[in-house]
Every structure is written in C-alpha cells, then in structure tokens.
Amino acid sequence: MKKIILVLCAILLVLFVVWLVVRFINISDATENSSDYKASYRDEKIVIYDIDDLENQAKEIIPAGGFDYIRGGAETESTMRRNELAFDMVDIYPRVLTGVNQPNTKTSILGINISLPVIVAPAAAHGLAHISAEAGSARGAAAAGTIMSVSTYASSTLEEIAQAGNGAPQWFQLYLSKDDVANRDLIMLAESLGYQAIILTVDAPIGGNRISDARNNFKFPLALPNVPKKSGKTKGQGIGAIFAAAQNELSPYDVMYVKSLTDLPVIVKGIQHPDDAEIAIMAGADAIWVSNHGGRQLDGAPAAFEVLGDIAKRVNNRVPIIFDSGVRRGQHIFKAIAMGADVVAIGRPVIYGLALGGWRGVVSVLDYLKTDLERVMWLAGTQNIDDIKNTELRQRCNLCSDK
Numbered sequence: 222m223k224k225i226i227l228v229l230c231a232i233l234l235v236l237f238v239v240w241l242v243v244r245f246i247n248i249s250d251a252t253e254n255s256s257d258y259k260a261s262y263r264d265e266k267i268v269i270y271d272i273d274d275l276e277n278q279a280k281e282i283i284p285a286g287g288f289d290y291i292r293g294g295a296e297t298e299s300t301m302r303r304n305e306l307a308f309d310m311v312d313i314y315p316r317v318l319t320g321v322n323q324p325n326t327k328t329s330i331l332g333i334n335i336s337l338p339v340i341v342a343p344a345a346a347h348g349l350a351h352i353s354a355e356a357g358s359a360r361g362a363a364a365a366g367t368i369m370s371v372s373t374y375a376s377s378t379l380e381e382i383a384q385a386g387n388g389a390p391q392w393f394q395l396y397l398s399k400d401d402v403a404n405r406d407l408i409m410l411a412e413s414l415g416y417q418a419i420i421l422t423v424d425a426p427i428g429g430n431r432i433s434d435a436r437n438n439f440k441f442p443l444a445l446p447n448v449p450k451k452s453g454k455t456k457g458q459g460i461g462a463i464f465a466a467a468q469n470e471l472s473p474y475d476v477m478y479v480k481s482l483t484d485l486p487v488i489v490k491g492i493q494h495p496d497d498a499e500i501a502i503m504a505g506a507d508a509i510w511v512s513n514h515g516g517r518q519l520d521g522a523p524a525a526f527e528v529l530g531d532i533a534k535r536v537n538n539r540v541p542i543i544f545d546s547g548v549r550r551g552q553h554i555f556k557a558i559a560m561g562a563d564v565v566a567i568g569r570p571v572i573y574g575l576a577l578g579g580w581r582g583v584v585s586v587l588d589y590l591k592t593d594l595e596r597v598m599w600l601a602g603t604q605n606i607d608d609i610k611n612t613e614l615r616q617r618c619n620l621c622s623d624k
C-alpha cells in the first residue's frame with residue numbers, strides 16, 4: 222500500500238512539473254510580443270498617388286531593422302528591381318471605339334469570387350509594420366473584397382486572422398516543417414478555421430542572402446506563433462535560422478504529401494520554370510503560383526514577369542495561375558493577366574499600407590489598384606477580365622531590325 226501511494230505521489234509530482242514547464246512556455250510566448258519593438262498603430266485611410274511612394278512613407282514609421290527586412294531583396298537586389306522593370310518590356314496595344322463603359326474588375330479563382338484580380342500574398346511578420354499585424358491585413362482584404370493569404374510565419378495566430386476576416390476568403394501558406402505531426406496539425410487547424418486553400422511555398426528551402434538583414438543582424442523582435450513549437454523559439458531568431466529549422470529538401474513528393482493531408486486545393490508557390498509547373502501539376506497541384514518571392518530568394522534569377530508567358534503556355538489552362546513579384550500598378554495587373562495569369566498578388570504594398578493606416582491603409586492600397594486597373598482597362602478598350610485575357614501584348618519593338 223505504502224509503495225502504491227509513493228508511486229502515485231511520484232506520478233503527481235511529474236505531472237505537476239510538466240504542467241509548470243508548459244505554463245512557463247506559454248507565458249514566455251505571450252510576453253514575447255510585449256517587447257520594445259514599436260510598430261505603428263495608425264488607423265486611417267491613406268491618400269495614394271503612386272504605390273511606389275509608400276515605401277518611403279513607410280520607412281518613416283517602421284523601425285529600421287523591420288523596414289529593411291520588409292523592403293529588402295537578395296544580394297544585389299537585381300532580380301528584385303527587375304521584377305518591376307520587366308513590365309516595361311511589353312506594351313498594351315490600346316483599342317478604342319470599343320464601347321467600353323465602366324470596366325468590371327470582378328473575377329474568381331478556385332471558385333472564390335473577388336472584386337478585383339488582386340489578392341494579398343503571404344508574408345511573414347506583419348507585426349513588424351503594425352500592432353494589428355495580419356489580423357489588420359485580413360480585415361483590410363475582407364473589406365476590399367479579396368483573398369488574404371496567411372504565412373506560416375505570420376505574427377498573428379491563425380485564429381485571430383480568421384476572426385478578423387469574418388468569413389471572407391483566406392488561404393493558408395505552409396512552410397513544411399520537418400515534423401509530420403506538426404504539418405498535419407497546422408493543416409487541420411487551418412481547415413477547421415475555414416481557410417479555403419493551402420499554399421505550399423517551394424522556393425525557400427533555405428533563406429536567400431539578404432544582405433541588409435545580415436548587416437543589421439536582424440532578429441524577429443516578435444514571436445511567430447504559428448510555427449510549430451518543436452522548431453524552437455522564433456522571437457530573437459533571424460529568418461535564416463527559422464528557414465533552417467523548416468523542411469530544407471523539397472521534391473514533388475512533398476506536393477503529393479500535402480495533397481494527402483487535405484481535401485482543400487493545394488497551390489504550389491514559387492514556380493519560375495515551365496518544367497516545374499509541369500512537375501507540380503503532375504504531383505497534383507490545383508493551382509500554380511508564379512513568383513520569385515519578390516526577389517528575396519535567388520538574386521540573378523529572371524524577373525517573375527519574364528517567365529510568366531512560357532509557364533502559362535505550358536500550363537495551358539489546366540490549372541489557374543496566380544502571379545506575384547513587382548506588381549505595383551494597374552498596367553502591371555493588366556499585363557500579367559494578358560500574359561496568362563488569372564489573378565496577381567501583392568506583398569510589400571500591403572505591409573506598407575498596413576503600417577501607414579492599419580486595416581484602412583490596406584483597403585486604400587487595394588482600392589487604389591482597383592481604380593488604377595479600371596482606368597487602364599477603359600483606356601485599353603477592355604470591359605472585363607476575360608477581355609484582358611484575350612488581349613495580345615506587343616513586344617517593345619522600337620529597335621527591331623525590320624522597323
């Protein structure tokens with residue numbers, strides 16, 4: 222009897238110690254977000270003349286390390302710069318006398334209706350820009366009538382973001398963990414919260430060489446609460462260390478693996494080569510996301526827009542195409558759709574809008590792009606998104622030999 226009591230006491234003691242440890246981990250995670258990092262708390266519409274202006278305006282209010290992390294690209298940033306410049310390589314051949322009146326920007330992707338062909342790209346740590354973090358961006362995306370994509374490395378929890386979206390469409394972007402249970406649990410959580418697709422990002426088996434982050438010795442001042450606990454702490458880690466803790470070897474089997482974990486559509490993000498689009502589709506991808514991660518991964522790669530046409534040709538309408546990297550104006554959206562994208566996504570402009578005005582700032586960015594696209598559609602003679610898809614772009618040819 223005495224022995225049994227002793228064993229029971231020992232078990233109770235062990236359980237108590239486990240409870241204390243778990244409690245300590247939770248408390249330290251909660252306090253991680255109360256650091257000295259001072260993100261914006263603005264809450265106002267912003268006046269936008271040009272999306273390109275937002276970067277300098279945001280620089281004034283986002284703490285330097287956070288701003289550099291958001292703005293920066295890999296190495297010389299040549300690919301990042303080219304992302305925007307590449308749109309100038311082709312022209313819109315405008316048509317007039319077409320009877321166009323008040324163009325319609327509504328469209329749909331994977332069965333989801335949206336009011337403009339622009340969605341929010343998944344990006345880590347919106348909390349660097351604004352205290353409302355991804356919850357603020359989600360509220361802005363919902364108010365603008367479009368899809369919010371949520372990174373595994375978000376600084377709001379998936380629950381907070383779903384709640385802020387209030388039923389509006391949201392997609393969850395997965396960085397695969399080395400831990401199968403964690404992958405399954407994250408996908409199940411996203412499903413249970415109503416996220417409508419899983420985005421599997423495949424262009425970041427490791428982090429790109431982001432020199433400004435290295436110079437700044439940038440570490441996340443806030444926790445990334447959706448990263449599986451087993452991957453270790455996120456607050457105080459650089460993005461390189463966080464990528465290193467994730468899955469570093471990716472193959473078509475990973476697409477099949479994610480497909481096996483969910484009935485939601487799986488979108489493969491970070492495709493830059495027609496062969497990879499083919500491989501992803503063969504592995505079961507329900508959509509292809511053409512992107513070079515906003516020039517943050519492999520510097521020296523082509524601009525995303527430069528590879529879009531070849532990929533669209535190979536995909537040949539088998540699955541929808543989402544496009545991002547460098548989209549800043551209506552003509553970029555128009556050109557990407559004419560080149561074969563179904564919708565485009567924006568990364569940095571959303572975060573700058575969030576910093577400058579909270580969720581209302583995000584709405585301002587999306588509304589600006591909608592109005593700008595409407596103007597371009599009207600001036601180019603296209604009434605709706607299908608008309609854009611049927612528009613042929615013209616190679617910039619003023620130096621062609623047959624001229």
Ligand SMILES: Cc1cc2nc3c(=O)[nH]c(=O)nc-3n(C[C@H](O)[C@H](O)[C@H](O)COP(=O)(O)O)c2cc1C
Pocket residue numbers: 290291292304342343344345372373374394422490512513514515516517545546547548566567568569570
């Ligand atoms: C600060 C920042 C963080 C990002 N984090 C992620 C991420 O966690 N997952 C992901 O798939 N892409 C991430 N991206 C890439 C974006 O999804 C998108 O591909 C890119 O921002 C598009 O380029 P743009 O910023 O020129 O619009 C991030 C981009 C930025 C700027």
